[in-house]
Amino acid sequence: MKQSDFGGRIRFGDRPRPASRRDVLKRGAAAAAVVAVSAVVLPRFAIGAKTPVKVGILLPFTGVYAKLGENITDGFLMRLAEAGNKLGGREIEFVKVDDEANPAKAVDNTTKLVKGKRVDFVIGTVHSGVAAAMVKVIEKSPKTIMICPNAGNNDMTRDSCAPNVFRTSFSNWQTCYPMGPEVAKRGHKKILSVTWKYAAGQQMMDAFFEGFRKAGGGEPLEQIWIPFEDVEFQSILTKIAALKPDAVFSFFSGSGAVKFVKDYAAAIDRKQIPLYGPGFLTEGTLEAQGAAAEGIVTTLHWADTLDLPANRKFLADFKAKTGRTGDVFGVQGYDTGTLLLRAMAAVGGDTAATQQLIAAMEDTVMTDSPRGTWRMSKSHNPIQDFYLRRVEQGRNTVLGVAHAQLDDPATGCKL
Numbered sequence: 001m002k003q004s005d006f007g008g009r010i011r012f013g014d015r016p017r018p019a020s021r022r023d024v025l026k027r028g029a030a031a032a033a034v035v036a037v038s039a040v041v042l043p044r045f046a047i048g049a050k051t052p053v054k055v056g057i058l059l060p061f062t063g064v065y066a067k068l069g070e071n072i073t074d075g076f077l078m079r080l081a082e083a084g085n086k087l088g089g090r091e092i093e094f095v096k097v098d099d100e101a102n103p104a105k106a107v108d109n110t111t112k113l114v115k116g117k118r119v120d121f122v123i124g125t126v127h128s129g130v131a132a133a134m135v136k137v138i139e140k141s142p143k144t145i146m147i148c149p150n151a152g153n154n155d156m157t158r159d160s161c162a163p164n165v166f167r168t169s170f171s172n173w174q175t176c177y178p179m180g181p182e183v184a185k186r187g188h189k190k191i192l193s194v195t196w197k198y199a200a201g202q203q204m205m206d207a208f209f210e211g212f213r214k215a216g217g218g219e220p221l222e223q224i225w226i227p228f229e230d231v232e233f234q235s236i237l238t239k240i241a242a243l244k245p246d247a248v249f250s251f252f253s254g255s256g257a258v259k260f261v262k263d264y265a266a267a268i269d270r271k272q273i274p275l276y277g278p279g280f281l282t283e284g285t286l287e288a289q290g291a292a293a294e295g296i297v298t299t300l301h302w303a304d305t306l307d308l309p310a311n312r313k314f315l316a317d318f319k320a321k322t323g324r325t326g327d328v329f330g331v332q333g334y335d336t337g338t339l340l341l342r343a344m345a346a347v348g349g350d351t352a353a354t355q356q357l358i359a360a361m362e363d364t365v366m367t368d369s370p371r372g373t374w375r376m377s378k379s380h381n382p383i384q385d386f387y388l389r390r391v392e393q394g395r396n397t398v399l400g401v402a403h404a405q406l407d408d409p410a411t412g413c414k415l
C-alpha cells in the first residue's frame with residue numbers, strides 16, 4: 001500500500017533515515033531550548049503534544065496470514081484518514097513490523113517496538129500464539145496500550161487479561177460456540193474436526209464441541225490436527241472419505257482456507273459430508289475459492305451482506321481506497337481505528353494519561369460499526385452478535401443471528 005492511498009500526513013517510521021552529525025547537533029540544541037522553556041512556562045503535555053503519537057503495527061505481512069495483516073492495516077488507516085489522520089489533535093507516526101505469524105520472534109518484535117521505538121500504542125496481531133507472547137511484554141509496560149485487531153486467544157481476555165490490553169475482534173471461543181447447537185439441530189451426530197494445531201485451532205474446536213455437547217450432540221468422532229501453515233490436505237481428505245462422518249468442522253484462514261475449501265470440494269461430496277466452521281473459512285477468500293465455497297455454513301460476528309448503512313459505507317470506501325473487497329479483517333482494523341480515535345479524543349491527545357485512556361476504551365459502545373452494535377466487556381473483549389451465514393453466489397448471506405450479544409466467559413480475569 002502506498003502512503004498516498006490514504007492521504008493526510010501520516011508518517012511511516014519503520015525505516016528511519018540514520019541521523020547525521022548535523023541532525024544530532026540540531027536535536028541537542030532544540031532539546032536544550034525545550035528544557036529551558038518547559039522549566040519556566042509550559043506543562044509537560046504542551047511539549048509532548050507537538051510530537052507525533054507513535055503507533056506500532058505488528059501484523060503478519062508474509063505467510064498464510066499475509067492478506068489478513070494487509071486488510072487489517074488498510075481498514076485501520078482508512079478509519080484514521082476519515083478523521084483527518086490525527087489522534088487527539090496530534091500527528092501520527094507509524095512503525096510497521098512484519099511478525100511473520102511467528103511466535104518465536106514475537107517477544108523480540110514487541111520489545112523492539114515498546115522499548116526500542118517507544119511506541120504509545122501497539123496494534124497487533126493476527127496469530128493467537130504471537131498475541132500471547134506480545135501480552136507478556138505489554139503487561140510489563142503499563143504505559144503502552146495494546147489493541148488486538150484479530151487474534152482470538154481466549155487467555156488474553158481470561159487468565160492473562162491486563163489493564164492495558166484490549167481486543168476489537170473476538171475470542172476464539174465466541175466464534176465457534178454458537179455453531180455447536182446449530183450443527184446438533186441439523187441432526188448431525190458423528191462430527192470430525194480438522195484444523196491447525198496451535199492455540200486458535202485448539203480453542204475453536206473445544207468451543208464448538210462444548211456447544212455441540214450442551215445441545216445433546218455428543219463427542220467428536222475423530223479430531224485431526226496438522227502443524228500450523230501446512231496446507232497439504234490430501235491424506236486428511238482420504239481419511240475423511242474413509243471415516244464417513246455426518247459432517248466436518250474446521251478452522252483454517254487466509255491462503256490456508258482457500259486451499260482447504262478447494263481441495264475439500266474436489267475430494268468430497270459436500271452433500272454427503274457437509275463442511276462447517278467459523279467464518280474464517282470463507283472470509284477474504286471467496287473470489288479465490290469460487291464455486292468450491294458455495295453452500296458452506298459458518299458463524300461469525302460480521303458478514304459482507306449485513307444490511308446496515310455503516311457496513312455498506314465501509315465496503316464501498318474500502319473498495320474505493322484499496323480496489324479490494326472488504327472482509328472481517330478490514331472491519332476489525334476499521335473498528336480499531338475508531339476505538340483509538342475516541343480514546344485519544346477523550347484525553348485531548350495526552351498519551352501520558354494512561355488511566356483515562358483505559359477508562360475511555362472500557363466505556364466503548366460502538367453504535368456505528370460495520371458489524372452492528374457492540375460494547376467492550378469488563379475483560380476488554382467485544383460483546384457482540386454472531387451471525388449464521390451461508391455462501392450464496394460468492395457472498396456470505398446472513399441466515400440469522402446465531403447468538404445475540406455473546407460475551408466470552410472471561411474465566412480468571414480479575415479486572
Ligand code: BEZ
Nearest residue numbers: 126127128151152200253
Ligand atoms: C488466531 O490465530 O487467533 C486467528 C488467526 C486467523 C483467523 C482467526 C484467528
